Amino acid sequence: MPRLAKRAATVLVGAVAALLLAMASPAQAATFLTHAQATSQLSASGISWSSSGGCSDRNNPTCTSFTNVRQVTISGIRTLRSSSGCAINVTGGTETGHSGGTYSHWNGYKLDISKYACVGNYIKAHFTYVGYISGWGYQYRSGAGNLYTDEGNHWDILFYNCGGC
Secondary structure (H helix, E strand, O other), X not given: OHHHHHHHHHHHHHHHHHHHHHHOOOOOOOOEEOHHHXXXXXXXXXXXXXXXXXXXXXXXXXXXXXXXXXXHHHHHHHHHHHHHOOOOEEEEOOOOOOOOOOOOOOOOOEEEEEOOHHHHHHHHHHOEEEEEEOXXXXXXXXXXXXXXXXXXOEEEEEOXXXXXO
């Protein structure tokens, strides 16, 4: 009888596990923000943003837009701000005019920020130097795997995740 009870318990545990898996919600897709949602979060974290064209139209390359930016990207720049203690000014978001690809500005993965000494010193001191990427610049990888590229007149940041938020 103990052997039968053991089998019954195993079957019961398996059935409960299957039921829990069936009831679990599917993995959440990426959350994309409106321009207003993103700028509200940036402002709340003390992060400024600017546009050479003084606009936020996603389809105008002289604007800085956050339309369809990923929540993870906004959380990532907020993590950089809080961990570095540096002033951050975002100069490029999801607007047209950047290079394409899966992990692109347009798809909400990247932001450009102004080059301030504080931010540059923080990146160089805390992240791993990857090397010079021809045609792009000097690249650093954070412990979370995000990529920070010094493109000469700004930092281009690729956020795979929120950087430990």
